[in-house]
Amino acid sequence: MSVLNLPSFLWLWKIAAWSMGLALATYGVLFFSGLGILSTRINRQARPASLRKFHIISGIVLCLLVLLLLAIGLVGTIGYYGSLGHSPHLIAGLTVVILVLLSGWSATQISPQKSWARLLHVGINLTLFVGFIFVSLTGWQVVQKYLP
Ligand code: HEM
Ligand code: HEM
Numbered sequence: 001m002s003v004l005n006l007p008s009f010l011w012l013w014k015i016a017a018w019s020m021g022l023a024l025a026t027y028g029v030l031f032f033s034g035l036g037i038l039s040t041r042i043n044r045q046a047r048p049a050s051l052r053k054f055h056i057i058s059g060i061v062l063c064l065l066v067l068l069l070l071a072i073g074l075v076g077t078i079g080y081y082g083s084l085g086h087s088p089h090l091i092a093g094l095t096v097v098i099l100v101l102l103s104g105w106s107a108t109q110i111s112p113q114k115s116w117a118r119l120l121h122v123g124i125n126l127t128l129f130v131g132f133i134f135v136s137l138t139g140w141q142v143v144q145k146y147l148p
Contacts, residue, residue: 009079010148016139017139019068019069020135023065024136033055037055038122059104063104066100067097069093092131092138093139096135103121103128106121
């Protein structure tokens with residue numbers, strides 16, 4: 001027996017869908033501000049301090065959105081089934097959360113002495129793109145059964 005009935009869940013998945021839209025937009029913003037940082041470094045141009053600040057603030061927003069999505073997914077699934085692991089969406093979701101947190105951590109390691117951190121940061125974020133597609137497709141799939 002489910003703890004909450006089915007129609008009352010729809011609002012939760014609507015918040016998930018909107019947060020996901022925001023998360024994807026934030027990813028795009030990070031992609032372009034990251035390219036901006038990369039190009040000032042390669043071309044040895046002066047880099048406006050605001051560019052880095054903007055990139056970091058957007059990065060923190062992305063971390064928070066993904067953690068919100070994780071919380072919604074866990075609460076909604078446990079509320080409905082009483083357990084986890086009902087589709088590949090679980091693996092997709094956990095992968096994305098881990099990648100975003102790793103990306104944030106690798107960003108804190110970036111410095112002129114540690115070029116590996118920069119490579120790691122960019123590598124994780126390119127992988128993250130695939131993760132976002134995977135989690136969107138699997139999320140869209142499972143949300144179908146809650147639709148009226
Ligand atoms: C998880 C959140 C993120 C945080 C906290 C973050 C933070 C940072 C920081 C601190 C730097 C170093 C800036 C410097 O050199 O002074 C950086 C560089 C960069 N970031 Fe991010 N970032 C995040 C996500 C992303 C994402 C999602 C992308 C791409 C889609 C991205 C692309 C880049 C690129 C291309 C660089 C430049 C690397 C270079 O100079 O070679 N970042 N980021
Ligand atoms: C970064 C984005 C996301 C993360 C981290 C995430 C995370 C999770 C997790 C961990 C679960 C539990 C899955 C299980 O135990 O089987 C879940 C369930 C769920 N998520 Fe997401 N999710 C994300 C995006 C989405 C999106 C975009 C949608 C679509 C609107 C969505 C809809 C759902 C639904 C309907 C469930 C219930 C699973 C079921 O009925 O089998 N999620 N989510």
